[in-house]
Amino acid sequence: MTRQRHPLVLVMAAILLEMFVIFAAPPALAEYADVVLNRVAEAAGMRPVIFPHWFHRIRFRCKVCHAELGFKMRAGANQIKMTDIIDGRFCGACHDGETAWSVENCDLCHSGKAGLPPGIFGGHETLGPGRW
Amino acid sequence: MNRCTAIMFVRLPCVPFTRFAKCLLVLMLVVARPSPADERIWAPIAKDGLRDPNGPAVKVLQQPADALTPLSPDTAGNQVRWVRALKEGQINPRASLRQPLVSEKYDKDVLLNLNGGMPVVRFPHSIHNEWLDCSNCHDHLFKKQRGASKISMFLILQGEQCGVCHGAVAFPLTECARCHSVKRTDAMAELEREEAAKALPSAAPLSPPAPTNERAPSPKKEGKGK
Incomplete structure (x- = not known):
């Protein structure tokens, strides 16, 4: 009896497997190349900053920030202080209330969950910058 | 899905365990089903695992799906072929903010x-x-x-x-x-x-002048x- 399974069982198994293939949603993931900046933020009482590369690269070529504004390419190599930004350096070059929202909108950048480690997120990490 | 249901009614005369074979065939077709035109999915900002879903930012910030759906599809990374999007004019990112960078052009x-x-x-x-x-x-x-x-x-x-x-x-x-x-x-x-x-x-004559x-x-x- 055990050798001959009812065909419905097989069909059910097939359907279950299909459901698994279709509906097994990937876990909630950051968008590729999202950067968490939290070297000084939380220590200074602010939430971590989430920087979405995808949003910015639609509007600016890499060299605008990474050559003109002086952001180093290597993850973790930039020590960005809020005072720099207020003085118009780094993010402050655009986030001045004209090109983009100004620094008074703290929560729009400092929007991360508490306790996030700094680094690049969004999957496809190698041992490299994504795991910095 | 029509293919799959049709198979269940096809007679396969000389195959043993016919029903099992049919089920297997259906299963294979289901798994290897042709993908729809664009099945890219981006997590909404509030569910990206990074942003505080209770904060004000998740209501204000642009959603990845809104910005990235019109761009050339890819299977990896942001699911966008960024170079193609740039070349086909789907995006027009600025090349400089204040003063244009003067750097040599090298295309080789x-x-x-x-x-x-x-x-x-x-x-x-x-x-x-x-x-x-x-x-x-x-x-x-x-x-x-x-x-x-x-x-x-x-x-x-x-x-x-x-x-x-x-x-x-x-x-x-x-x-x-x-x-x-x-x-x-x-x-x-x-x-x-x-x-x-x-x-x-x-x-x-066509090659760009390269430093020797x-x-x-x-x-x-x-x-x-x-």
């Missing part, structure tokens, strides 16, 4: 990994130059002189050299064939043609990184 393709096991890498300066300034890579990541920097996949996978961007922002290192794209014989033939063109300077020291004549110098 470089063939790398000539002696390795994988197919030869074609590094297109032109595409990288669209996004980047020379100073982003030269000379701290790669020396300008051909063969002077030993490029190693081991370092790249650890986030050095190409891996500073590829694997973090640019298309990830899972896409081997996008860089390792040239058959060795084709690469060697191309290098030979270049050599021949260099021997007859009048025969190569940037292309060492011997391809053997560019090895696997040893």
Whole structure:
């Protein structure tokens, strides 16, 4: 009896497997190349900053920030202080209330969950910058 | 799904365990079903695992799906073919903020990994130059002189050299064939043609003016990184 399974069982198994293939949603993931900046933020009482590369690269070529504004390419190599930004350096070059929202909108950048480690997120990490 | 249901009613006369075979066939068809035109899914901002879903930002910020859906699809990274999107004018990112960067234009393709096991890498300066300034890579990541920097996949996978961007922002290192794209014989033939063109300077009027020291004549110098 055990050798001959009812065909419905097989069909059910097939359907279950299909459901698994279709509906097994990937876990909630950051968008590729999202950067968490939290070297000084939380220590200074602010939430971590989430920087979405995808949003910015639609509007600016890499060299605008990474050559003109002086952001180093290597993850973790930039020590960005809020005072720099207020003085118009780094993010402050655009986030001045004209090109983009100004620094008074703290929560729009400092929007991360508490306790996030700094680094690049969004999957496809190698041992490299994504795991910095 | 019509194919699948139809199979269940087809008679397969001489196959033992016919029903089982049919079920298997259905299962295979279901798993290998043709994908719809665009099945890319981006997590909404509030569910990205990084932003506080109770904060004000998640109500204000643009959603990835809104911005990225119209762009050329890809299977990896942001699921966007960024270079194609740029070339086809789907995006028009600014090249400078205040003063335009004055940097030389250099469009030459470089063939790398000539002696390795994988197919030869074609590094297109032109595409990288669209996004980047020379100073982003030269000379701290790669020396300008051909063969002077030993490029190693081991370092790249650890986030050095190409891996500073590829694997973090640019298309990830899972896409081997996008860089390792040239058959060795084709690469060697191309290098030979270049050599021949260099021997007859009048025969190569189209090649961009390259500094003479940037292309060492011997391809053997560019090895696997040893």
